[in-house]
Amino acid sequence: TQLLEQSPQFLSIQEGENLTVYCNSSSVFSSLQWYRQEPGEGPVLLVTVVTGGEVKKLKRLTFQFGDARKDSSLHITAAQPGDTGLYLCNAGNMLTFGGGTRLMVKP
Amino acid sequence: SAVISQKPSRDICQRGTSLTIQCQVDSQVTMMFWYRQQPGQSLTLIATANQGSEATYESGFVIDKFPISRPNLTFSTLTVSNMSPEDSSIYLCSVETSADTQYFGPGTRLTVL
Known part of the structure; x- marks a missing residue:
């Protein structure tokens, strides 16, 4: 059992659709x-959330940290092919x- | 932020040989880490590279298989020893420049035949 459970594992959508990715745990962080990691590259930091209930926006990406600081979500509005990658x-404090x-994201 | 380079970017090696991967950072950092990413999967921490002392290995990884050097605050090496096809992976180094924030190198794609 992983400390952090992400869902879904795979997502294939059409350009323009919205999507949400979840990251859940029983631990407090x-x-x-x-x-986000693109093929042939290392992961690139998108955002850090620190405060329970915090919401951060990065253009079409909205990140939320759960009130209890055990879970988080990433919502992408009007996805584009350039959003394709591994999220x-x-x-941070567990290096996990x-x-x-x-x-x-298909054009 | 930090700019990290890795050498080689990729390699194809024969079973039983060893490969040393280099990681260079453009600034001095205290915390440096090595990860493995098997095809289609997430990242697994191999070890923390400590400057001036032995690396700290995670469960399932041992020094004899993955010796690590950290001679200064900008450089580290990871050796994959006595390789087998199961060692085929992407190996990534990362640094932590502020609390809980990591920056990654581009990775070394290793294929063992």
Whole structure:
């Protein structure tokens, strides 16, 4: 059992659709990070959430940290092919990554 | 932020040989880590590379198989020893520049025949 459970594992959608990726745990974290990894590259940090209930927006991406700091979600509005990649959540203070969500956005 | 480079970017190796991967950072950092990413999967922490002392390994990883050097605050190496096809993976180094924030190198894609 992984410390961080991500869902869904795979997601294939059409350009313009909305989607939400979840990162859940039974543990409380001081912070949680979301990364995106494209083929042939290392993960790139998208955002860090620290405060329970915090919402951060990065253009079409909206990140939320659960009130109890045990879970997080990533919502993408009007997905584009450039959003294709592996999305990873990370509990920073544990150096642990979720299993990842592989997103493919078809034009 | 930090800019991280890795060498080699990819390699194809024969069973039983060893490969040393280099990781260079453009600034001094205290925390440096090595991860493995098997095809289609997430990242698994191999070890924390400690400057001036032995690396700290995670469960399932041992020094004899994955010796690590950390001679200074900008450089580290990971050796994959006595390789088998099961070692075929992407190996990534990362650094932590502020609390809970990591920056990753581009990875080394290793194929063992």
